[in-house]
Amino acid sequence: MKNRYVVIGGIAAGMSAASRIRKVEPGAEVIVFEKGEFISYGACSMPYYISNPDGNYKDLIVLTVEDAKNKRGIDVRTNHLVIGISVNERRVFYKDLISGKEKSINYDRLIIATGASPVKPPIAGVDNENVFSLRTLDDGIAIKKFIAENNPKKAVIVGAGYIGLEMAESFRERDMDVTILEMLEKPMPNYNPEIIDLILKTLEDNGVKAYFNTKVERIDDKKVVTDKAEFDADIVLLATGVKPNSKLAKESGIELGVNEAIAVDSKMETSVSGIYAAGDCAESIHRITNRKIYVPLGTVANKHGRVAGLNAARELTRFPGAIKSAEFKLFDKEVASCGLTLSEAFEQGFDPVEVSITASSSAHGYKYKYPIQVAMIGDKKTGKLLGCQMIGKTGVAHRINIVATAIFNGNTVKEFSMFDLAYAPPFSPVWDPVLVAANVLGGKLK
Numbered sequence: 001m002k003n004r005y006v007v008i009g010g011i012a013a014g015m016s017a018a019s020r021i022r023k024v025e026p027g028a029e030v031i032v033f034e035k036g037e038f039i040s041y042g043a044c045s046m047p048y049y050i051s052n053p054d055g056n057y058k059d060l061i062v063l064t065v066e067d068a069k070n071k072r073g074i075d076v077r078t079n080h081l082v083i084g085i086s087v088n089e090r091r092v093f094y095k096d097l098i099s100g101k102e103k104s105i106n107y108d109r110l111i112i113a114t115g116a117s118p119v120k121p122p123i124a125g126v127d128n129e130n131v132f133s134l135r136t137l138d139d140g141i142a143i144k145k146f147i148a149e150n151n152p153k154k155a156v157i158v159g160a161g162y163i164g165l166e167m168a169e170s171f172r173e174r175d176m177d178v179t180i181l182e183m184l185e186k187p188m189p190n191y192n193p194e195i196i197d198l199i200l201k202t203l204e205d206n207g208v209k210a211y212f213n214t215k216v217e218r219i220d221d222k223k224v225v226t227d228k229a230e231f232d233a234d235i236v237l238l239a240t241g242v243k244p245n246s247k248l249a250k251e252s253g254i255e256l257g258v259n260e261a262i263a264v265d266s267k268m269e270t271s272v273s274g275i276y277a278a279g280d281c282a283e284s285i286h287r288i289t290n291r292k293i294y295v296p297l298g299t300v301a302n303k304h305g306r307v308a309g310l311n312a313a314r315e316l317t318r319f320p321g322a323i324k325s326a327e328f329k330l331f332d333k334e335v336a337s338c339g340l341t342l343s344e345a346f347e348q349g350f351d352p353v354e355v356s357i358t359a360s361s362s363a364h365g366y367k368y369k370y371p372i373q374v375a376m377i378g379d380k381k382t383g384k385l386l387g388c389q390m391i392g393k394t395g396v397a398h399r400i401n402i403v404a405t406a407i408f409n410g411n412t413v414k415e416f417s418m419f420d421l422a423y424a425p426p427f428s429p430v431w432d433p434v435l436v437a438a439n440v441l442g443g444k445l446k
């Protein structure tokens with residue numbers, strides 16, 4: 001008899017897992033329950049879909065429901081909400097959101113890939129019709145529709161994290177006045193101060209007003225009221241972080257771990273044998289510290305899903321850990337980071353040293369060259385490379401991955417400083433900016 005695999009959630013982690021299972025065990029029955037209308041879309045592209053008036057949401061969909069069914073043989077059931085799991089009976093209970101009917105189905109193995117949900121501040125007005133979060137494709141479509149129908153002139157973004165900063169550019173592209181309100185004293189709070197200053201300068205240069213140490217008290221009709229001042233707002237975006245969707249797992253007796261995410265081992269198996277969890281609903285392990293962390297990133301979700309799917313289909317694979325590699329575009333700048341920040345390195349018991357250097361994106365004699373600011377962190381005790389952050393107009397987003405590779409592999413700063421990196425004048429100086437930073441850092445670690 002063929003095995004039946006049930007997957008809850010049909011985006012990055014869920015569809016990666018489902019696809020892997022079908023690949024390893026082509027005869028298996030794979031059912032994906034997704035409460036929304038869409039599966040397998042690139043949420044990461046939504047800021048650019050919103051900024052482009054001609055952008056079509058269909059371009060964000062990587063795999064349609066039809067292709068998942070017909071080409072990959074996955075039984076995708078959209079508009080189906082899973083409402084319970086009986087771990088003893090190996091059964092999930094679900095509701096067809098179109099017909100309203102509730103049913104249940106048994107499984108041999110289960111993968112929970114329920115993702116995360118936006119955190120909304122507990123204040124009045126967050127459900128007003130001009131107030132949005134950005135998480136699902138439905139959210140992106142709703143924001144774009146609101147802009148088309150209402151032509152908002154003033155946008156207030158609450159939160160200066162990844163979504164807040166990316167959406168500041170997106171709203172400016174749509175000709176809005178943009179104000180960011182952040183409760184902490186700076187954006188990207190753990191970053192090196194010189195990199196933060198360049199982020200702030202980039203916002204200022206592009207006409208974005210940003211207020212820090214600012215507490216939002218309520219949202220009135222077209223106004224955001226804070227402890228400092230009131231801000232006019234035709235549209236409000238709440239970009240105040242995410243929390244894992246782990247309630248379903250918790251209610252069925254599955255253990256939660258760090259940040260209330262579902263606890264998993266390196267096979268992505270939960271505390272209940274035969275049940276796996278992957279993506280933004282699950283915890284990760286930090287490759288440098290070996291401690292549990294929560295990393296709600298698409299890069300990690302895809303790998304989690306792959307590992308969970310392979311193990312569910314009995315092909316032993318381990319998730320090797322994450323180092324929080326991430327990057328984003330801020331107007332004309334690329335901002336990127338990987339590994340530990342200086343404060344995280346101190347918290348984790350290292351003896352960290354940080355250097356911050358400015359180097360050129362291209363060789364001295366090349367016509368087009370721009371400064372790149374590199375902050376790099378190493379450990380005095382072991383000499384290991386621990387972390388890096390960068391900002392610059394060009395050559396940052398891909399360059400961070402060289403450093404990420406070295407950190408992932410456990411290289412020392414000294415080893416990294418002699419990496420044989422390619423060079424030609426349009427692409428870098430003969431000593432690449434990351435190698436210059438490593439050389440300076442190496443000197444301080446002695």
Ligand code: FAD
Pocket residue numbers: 008009010011012013014033034035036043044045046047080081082083113114115116134135136163245248278279280281296297298299300301327
């Ligand atoms: P989700 O995408 O949250 O999918 C979970 C799915 O499960 C949802 O569709 C939900 O409807 C469904 N579900 C939940 N509960 C149930 C239930 N009970 N029954 C049925 N279905 C259920 N990451 C990067 O690495 N780089 C980026 O540049 C980047 N940019 C981003 C930009 C934006 C605007 C956003 C919002 C996110 C961005 N991310 C980025 C993060 C990335 O999108 C997420 O990490 C990724 O989508 C997580 O995938 P997931 O499958 O774990 O969860």
Ligand code: NAD
Pocket residue numbers: 121158159160161162163164166181182183184187188214215216239240241242295296297326327328329
């Ligand atoms: P975030 O954690 O990046 O930032 C949230 C920000 O909101 C923080 O600066 C926090 O201090 C602030 N905040 C929280 N409550 C507040 C309040 N009441 N008032 C004012 N400020 C408040 O979260 P996000 O921007 O919502 O993004 C969610 C997740 O999506 C990120 O953690 C990231 O993993 C992922 N993401 C990644 C990328 C990328 O890699 N390029 C882009 C977008 C989103």
